Amino acid sequence: MFRSTKRAELKEEDGKSVSDVILNRRTGKLRLKRKVGLVSAVSLIAGTMIGSGIFMSPEFVLRNMGSPGGSLTIWAACGLLAMLGALSYAELGTVIKESGGEYIYILRNFGSLPAFLFAYTSVIVVRPASIAGISLSFAEYAVAPFYQSCTASPEVVVKCAAAACVLALAFINCLDVKLATSIMNIFTAAKLTVLVIIVMGGVVLLANGETKNLQNAFQNTVIGFGPVGVAFYQGLWSYDGWNNLNYVTEELKNPEVNLPRAVMIAIPLVTCLYLLVNVSYFAAMTPAELLSSGAVAISWGNKVLGSWAWLIPLAVVLSTFGSANGTFFSGGRMCCVAAREGHMPAILSMAHVRRLTPSPALIFTSTIALILIILGNFSSIVNFFSFTAWLFYGMTIAGLLYLKIKKPNLPRPYKVPIIIPIIVLIASVFLVLAPVIDNPQMEFLYVILFILSGIIVYFPFVYYKHCPDFLSKATLYLQLFLEVAPTDRNIN
Template structure:
């Protein structure tokens, strides 16, 4: 009898341990997993940075800099600046290993209010507008072959852009690994076209096509505001250098892979960008480059005929891959912000089957579709850069502040503080110079929008008004059932 009871007790214990294991397994299904390795991290940085920028921005950088020499210098300086900024972010990312990009760093250094304003601005405007800009570029290049000799209709471009947004959001909602494979494939594709353009440029230089590179500084712009706008458009092409900080929680061995991916990825992109611009100038005069509707396509038509069709094809690959990377990281910021209570809770929920932040990804995609309606890429770039560089500067300032207020935090990567000081100064210049030189209403609208977030912050976040929770609870429940998502487990 005693033996029977012992056997029953052991059986119950085993059943309990099995049940406990199942509970543990279900817990794992409600957190984002570490699926991003070093190669995927480099692909995310390179793939997001090399997107539409190098095929759009050369015209704007040349326009505002005024000559070939300053244009190439600005492209190089933008690469150096992106590298310095990314090194500052490497210290922050290995010190505070949370996803969400600048959000957790601003939260740690300055508190809830500034972090909320960042998440409000970035989630509602910066990330979806960036997504929209890239997909509009994708649509322009994808539709161009069907309308030879003329500009594709605006409606076609917008519809194609919206279709790309829907496809990318679906891919990212289905699987983190699938999104990573897509990113790796399109990163390889865009490096192929970059190598083709650079190799063609080297051949042309060897043949003596250097007319446009002589007297390179003749006609340079001396305006402080114009140089600032040239940097805006150059840095737009480099945007993405901070993307890995948005997915720190999903990065394998972040203390090693975060700084290593930065050190490999950003200098690679810088070299590619400068050489691509040199290649452009071996074929086109500054005037021809400025009037070209699609710089890379014009280059292909003149140099690679009859294989010139490969340029728009690979540019389509490049912009699609960049849009995928932008979507991938944007969802993580909305997810973290919802988890901290700065956005509606449903944005922090995770797909039970897929382990992806699908509500956050869908929200970003819907907003991006709204942003394709204006279709004015230059206005969107200026709007994006003004606010983004204000937050870059504040994040660099956060690094300086935490050197004094968070001395006990472990810093596996520690950069010279002068780099952070330089980032703050450059950010101030990039924010203020264009406004002083040529004040425009878009800067005022951007500032008003940023601070309009306070109208929601105080009642819903700071004071935690009860009626708002009661109103959102049934909506959250129905959305949770519809999308099969669950709240994330708290990190131990």
């Protein structure tokens, strides 16, 4: 197989020099190219963060907090937490210069079993659930104009549209890295434009005296351990993606500089926009109107834009599609890195010999996302994702604290004060425990049991390296059919 890969490197195919393929001469394995510059890095973070959440979560945040003031406080706190977490991750990414995000950091700091449990949970459920949730949001807005006379779009139509979104993204990301990042840049520009339109509409409303909904803003605010935790979950869903750049470190140009720089540009920009967009929502709608709206942005558009209201559902469709694309882009890389380390089937570690995309991992992720679309709904996907994600975010931040205390002399091109990861770790513990303590549900036990069930898989297949014959044969056939070869690290 490696001989045929080497021959492919020396000839031209489809009018494209295969010198684009980087081959590690020592191992005979492919390397993914560094094609992600600063603009694409900012787009990956901001474009993934700005998705379905800002158009759907305001209702859920307000429902849990009880007041506009409490709701805006949660949005600001979520932005601050995302910023502190991303700065901590930036230091980890410049110390451990490998793709894979939390997986690779947990592996290097705590060993094989914890890293496998993260990969097992993330690859099978968390990442595909995130893609499924965003795709369902895309579908709800995409089909809504065709069912204006109905109170809600037919569920089967929504799920079919979500499945079509997943399949389209799988095709784009398998086809070409540059195409995927170009789409990311274009869609990020489009969604920033629509958020600016909503902000400007809010400015006009406030200038015209529409401030009554923001007076006594903190009246009826709910202050409880559980409601605040759930409100954080819904708000942080809108900020999900703050850590996405760490999943593609090996494809990032000059990561020591561009990783922290992209974080410092993207997250404050998104946080400011989110706060201003929420203020615009409250300027246009009373809390009761906002709570009764199934699609907050569309309700805002109908009240403020008049005959131009159709721009909002179109913009939301573009926004959610772009966000799902960013999640797809990074999620496939994590799956690929886990397989490269022996924690997933070998076929998932491979990349296409000419296109240099991790197509097997992307196909696997899209398949699981399609299954979750059939089985799940938006609210359950958000809650499950948030609980599990912050469990492992906390473990990752604990790894950074370990490195700071035990290995202070490691080369660090970028360094954050130790108080920042401590704050993020405390917040992670709160977000994991708050809903469980306030409102214990069997679902949380099921989540923990699912994570721990990975131990049953780990020992025979990873620790003792048992590989059934049928899996080896399937890997060979899939490798030939998909035209893929093993990948190697690119940390130079």
